[in-house]
Amino acid sequence: MAINNINEIIMETNPCDKPTNGKSPIQSKVSRYTKPDNTVVLVNGVKIGGSDIVIIAGPCAVESKEQLFSTARSVKAGGAAILRGGAFKPRSSPYNFQGMGEEALKLLSTIRSETGLPVVTEVMDTRQVELVASYADMLQVGSRNMQNYPLLKEVGLSKKPILLKRGMMATIEEFLLAAEYILSQGNDQIVLCERGIRTFETSTRNTLDLSAVPMLKRLTHLPVIVDPSHGTGLRWMVPPMAKAAIAVGADGLIMEVHYKPDVALCDGFQSLSLDEFDLLMADMKKISHAIGRKIAMPKVVSV
Ligand code: PEP
Numbered sequence: 001m002a003i004n005n006i007n008e009i010i011m012e013t014n015p016c017d018k019p020t021n022g023k024s025p026i027q028s029k030v031s032r033y034t035k036p037d038n039t040v041v042l043v044n045g046v047k048i049g050g051s052d053i054v055i056i057a058g059p060c061a062v063e064s065k066e067q068l069f070s071t072a073r074s075v076k077a078g079g080a081a082i083l084r085g086g087a088f089k090p091r092s093s094p095y096n097f098q099g100m101g102e103e104a105l106k107l108l109s110t111i112r113s114e115t116g117l118p119v120v121t122e123v124m125d126t127r128q129v130e131l132v133a134s135y136a137d138m139l140q141v142g143s144r145n146m147q148n149y150p151l152l153k154e155v156g157l158s159k160k161p162i163l164l165k166r167g168m169m170a171t172i173e174e175f176l177l178a179a180e181y182i183l184s185q186g187n188d189q190i191v192l193c194e195r196g197i198r199t200f201e202t203s204t205r206n207t208l209d210l211s212a213v214p215m216l217k218r219l220t221h222l223p224v225i226v227d228p229s230h231g232t233g234l235r236w237m238v239p240p241m242a243k244a245a246i247a248v249g250a251d252g253l254i255m256e257v258h259y260k261p262d263v264a265l266c267d268g269f270q271s272l273s274l275d276e277f278d279l280l281m282a283d284m285k286k287i288s289h290a291i292g293r294k295i296a297m298p299k300v301v302s303v
C-alpha cells in the first residue's frame with residue numbers, strides 16, 4: 001500500500017509510533033522506517049549523503065563559454081565538488097532568457113572533462129530527459145516541476161541521480177511523495193533540496209525553511225541539501241544561511257556563483273562573486289569541522 005499522508009510517514013519513521021490498531025505496515029520506499037540507513041547518492045564518483053558535505057556551485061544559467069569556464073575553474077579551486085549550470089531555464093516570463101539548450105549541455109560536458117567536476121542541470125520536460133541525461137551526471141527537477149508526475153516517473157526510469165527541489169508551495173509530505181514517485185520507478189538515487197517556500201514574508205525572495213532539514217533527515221533516508229541562493233534571493237544573505245544549513249545537518253549546498261554577477265542574464269542578484277564564494281568556503285570548512293564533518297574535496301583529474 002502506498003503512503004497517503006505525513007502521519008503515515010512519521011509513524012513509519014519511528015517504530016514506537018506505529019499504530020497498534022491492527023493496520024498493516026505501509027511500505028513507502030522513501031521512509032526511514034523502510035530503510036533505516038542513509039542512502040548515499042553517487043554522482044559520477046562524488047558521494048552525497050555520506051559523512052562529507054558536498055558543495056555544488058556554478059551559474060544559474062550557462063550564458064557563454066567564457067562565463068561557464070571561468071566560473072567552473074574558480075569554484076573548483078575554491079572547493080566545489082559538483083558544477084551546476086542551467087541549459088533549459090524555467091523563467092517566470094516567456095520573454096526572459098530561456099537558456100542555451102543543447103549548446104549549454106555541450107559546454108558543460110567540455111568543462112567537466114577539463115575540471116573533472118560532475119555536472120547537474122535541470123530537465124523541465126519529459127521530452128528532454130533523454131537529451132539532458134546524455135550529457136549530465138545528475139538531473140535536476142526544479143521547484144516548479146516538483147509535482148509534474150509524468151516528469152517524476154520519467155526521471156525515475158532513467159538511471160541518473162536526481163536532484164529534486166522542493167516545490168515552492170509544497171509541504172514536506174508532498175515533497176516526500178514526489179520523491180516516492182521517482183523511487184516507485186526503481187531509481188533510489190535522489191537528493192532532496194530545500195530551496196525556500198512562499199510565505200507572507202516579502203523581504204526575502206522565499207522563506208528558507210531550514211527546519212525542513214532535520215525533519216526530512218528524520219523522515220527519510222535520502223540525502224538533503226539546501227539552496228540558500230533561491231532560498232533568500234539576496235547575495236549578502238547566502239553566506240549566513242549556507243553556514244546555518246550546514247549547522248542544522250544538511251548533506252550539502254547548491255549555490256549560484258557567477259564570474260560577473262552584476263551582468264548575469266539570470267539571478268545575478270542572488271549569485272555570489274568568485275571571491276565571495278572563496279571566502280564562504282573557508283568559513284564553511286570551519287563549521288563542518290565543528291560538527292564533526294568535512295567538505296568533500298573535488299576529484300583529482302589525471303592528465
Ligand atoms: C535553479 O536552480 O536555477 C532553479 C530554477 O531553481 P528552483 O527550481 O529551485 O527555482
Ligand code: MN
Pocket residue numbers: 060061230256266267
Ligand atoms: Mn537561478
